[in-house]
Amino acid sequence: MSEVVENAPRPDGSGGGSSRLLAAPLTFVGRLASSSMLRYVVRRVLWGILMLLIVSALTFVVFYVLPSADPAQLRAGKGATPARIAEIRHTLGLDRPVYDQYWLYMKRLVLHFDLGYSYHNEVSVRQEIFSRLPVTFSVAIGAFFIWILVGIPVGVISAIKRRSLLDRFTMGVSLAAISAPVYWLGLIALFLFSKDIGMFKLFGGSGSYTPFSQDPGAWFSSLVLPWCVLAAAFAAFYARMVRGNLIEVMSEDYIRTARAKGLSERRVVFRHGLRAALTPVVTMAGLDLGGLFGGAVLTETVFNIPGVGRFAYQSIIDSDLPSIQGTVLFGAFFIISANLIVDVLYAFLDPRVRY
């Protein structure tokens, strides 16, 4: 069985030799404010902005170059006259050259944080996304807790009881969980446990999402199945990663030193082993959570949850460029931010990393 060993991306130590020795006694705040760290963060933020520009330009280009339905035609509906379609095209600005449209879009975005209006129903995209973010956060954060609380302990136990029946069983199950597509797993979960069509009517089914502010109980019930389905593959992947990392770490020389000190095996594993094995996991967890904040498209679609992911899916169906653009930008923003946060965090988790 192959071991999943993730090597966390480690930024190159561009800090000077002298800062290496000086940085050690500095406190958390001190290090954050240290000039090399600050310069690094500023550089990364600038790069992030450039990335967002590139992403938005690419989305524009892809939308116009790849064949898609004509938004004006969709908007006009069946049997509309060509004149009517042309009129709509003009109001939406679709008759202008692509670069002109892009320029206008970016100008409004930068000056007014205006993401434009949906071609489909004239609703402000920014408002649409903002109203859906809490929903997506609910889905992502809940799933995150489940996959961390399941994945890490399972990985640790499998690593300690390596090659045991339990290890083989959990790793087999995890392989299945990684391989199972979310939409399939989602349907199975609905058929088994949802209140409407399930064999065991336990939790809210598809489309049962209720905001937390309205009814916390219903909110929870409606999210249990999506959480579990979304967490399944992540938990499985994390279990395998933690197992692989821990097995590798436990063969390190410093683990032998810890044992030679006369520490109990429990302390050797949980203090010395896990400390090293979980550091790269923190990186992965941050990135994965950031990615999900942009919308869990499949899960939200299967369970009909009104989050950013389903909005993105619907926008693509509707050829609704401003909405697509908005969701893509938000997704990219979360991924870029998560990357930056994780890289900065890594410097505190691993003292060898310097910026």
Add this chain to the structure above:
Amino acid sequence: MSSLLEIHDLHVHFRTRDGVVRAVEGAELAVDRERTLGIVGESGSGKSVTALTVMGLTRFPNATISGEIMFDGTDLVKLPDNQMQSVRGKRIAMIFQDPLSSLHPLFKIGWQIVEAIRNHEKVSKKVARARTIEALREVGISSPEKRVDSYPHELSGGMRQRAMIAMALALKPDVLIADEPTTALDVTVQAQILDLIRRLKDDYQTAIVMITHDLGVIAELADEVAVMYAGRVMERTSRQKLFTVPELPYTWGLMRSIPRLDAPRPGRLNSIAGMPPSLIHLPSGCPFHPRCPYVMDVCLKIEPQLEQSEAGHMVACHLKPEERRRLGRELISQRSS
């Protein structure tokens, strides 16, 4: 009279997929307080496995350990794991070859030493930290009050090994096992570390087991020497005897392999022909016979036992003792001329 640490007929075997690895076969060793036992041999000769077995660190599910490791009246081979834990680190400490990989990279060195102290003694963090600083000072680390909060990667190789030694000695162990402690260090630093170990041995009345492949380290530090080959102790004597009348063809090979600065440069460096044997498929008879220039018929059939040659000199070899001494003396006079 029994020594502080005595190893009798120690066998350590590991079952692997390729067969049983006979890492240690009938090792006989002993060391006393304020004495240094040097164990010398090539890679895979069983020296490290012997040391780790004394520490109880080879008790893997696939390992079979038999024989006796008598330490201060207790047989460590039979000691249960939980009692072994209180011996390990506290009464017998060990330092390793590469101090960078042997220290945890994510913990401060002070934290790592404090942990060792508090693991064995009920003292407050403050007391343990003060003792840690004292131990760091003792091993020659300058401004230990600052270094105690350094991470291993912030120290030089020599400083790291000093920190390792401080960790090992913070609990004033009876025995310190040093497994090639200078191999990964610069030559100039090597001498400092050896000096340090010697000084600490005298200050703390510690027994030292020095594992090395370097006869120079043996000459520098050891009182007693054991030459190991293929998991067996093949020659055991005092340092003085080893460097005047070595009696084992393998030891001669090791000595010839030391390059000389004062003689004309040979066409190629001397080495012992062949490779160390596989510990799964050992040669018949004497394990050294395929590489031995003095091999006789008997060497292929019967394994020589470690036997007294002269007072205080044990050798496992089929060559006649007079012959061995003559050849040994010749080699030494050649090399010192």
